[in-house]
Amino acid sequence: MSAVRDRAVLEQAIAWHLRLKDADEEAWMEFAEWLDADPAHNGVYEAVVDRDAQMLPLLERATFPTSEEHEQPPSVGNDAYGLAQDIGREARSRRPWRWGALAASIAVAGLFGGQMMLDRDDRYAVETAAGEARTVSLADGSRVSLNGSTKIILDKNNTRLVEIAEGEARFSVRHDDSDPFTVVAGEQRLVDIGTVFNVVRTDQQLRVGVAEGAVRFEGTGGTVDLRAGDSLAANRRGKIEISQSPVGSIGSWAGGKLVYDQVPLEQVAEDLYRSTGISLQLPRSMGSRRFSGVIQTDGGPEMVRARLEELIGETIVADGTRWSVEAR
Incomplete structure (x- = not known):
């Protein structure tokens, strides 16, 4: 310089x-x-x-x-x-x-x-619309990548504290043993023990996947240490489920891919809305149907629709950004 x-x-x-x-x-x-x-x-x-x-x-x-x-x-x-x-x-x-x-x-x-x-409100929100992605760099060197339809709350006086109000965000954290980075989601919180993790908060549950390092989950259902490749889902009643995922699939939305292994189609529809702004309506009988596969979200709506039709084996009718699966 x-x-x-x-x-x-x-x-x-x-x-x-x-x-x-x-x-x-x-x-x-x-x-x-x-x-x-x-x-x-x-x-x-x-x-x-x-x-x-x-x-x-x-x-x-x-x-x-x-x-x-x-x-x-x-x-x-x-x-x-x-x-x-x-x-x-x-x-x-x-x-x-x-x-x-x-x-x-x-x-x-x-x-x-x-x-x-002292007389000011030191908290402020950063939001994205459905289909919009955004990355926020914090003063401590950490980065938060927001998927679409996401809202986080930041504190001007504490850049090591973030609240995720709704949606999905990928955190790349500068680790500091003396000042842990904390993500708050209602009564639950995540304390960084490592570097990279993905968080999804919906009305029904909190999902966490660790891509690098480790994260401590602290909630009403207990405390769990998660390592790279671990995923956690905690519902509103405090029930916790732990699973393992390929590291490359965690937060893969940031790279234009939605990767799934036996998840309900209703979750796929929620993720698709965040990443593309497309609302996928499912017949009631299909919401709980399990799905595995990789959905690429690049290339425009028509290409995404064709890929999804092939993956789920159903016809999808498009009306702008409102799609619906035809019941057979």
């Missing part, structure tokens, strides 16, 4: 840190997009946050000039000024005082920002 680009990224990180002290939902979404634009952004932002935290006690004895930036730097003591210089060196800047002033501003914002946030 060039010195000019280093300075630009550092300026952006500092600006984001100041802005997020009193940001609305739109700003937080823009911040997530900025983090996702370049892997280096997250590291620079975390460095700014760390420096801010270190400078808070030092700013208590600071004095500031009343004129513009070109005057002498504020008297914040050798330790504080050294921290400001460190920030400048991290971006290979030749103007350490400029970064010292900005770092001091961050510290001041940090002193007052906490009180301001």
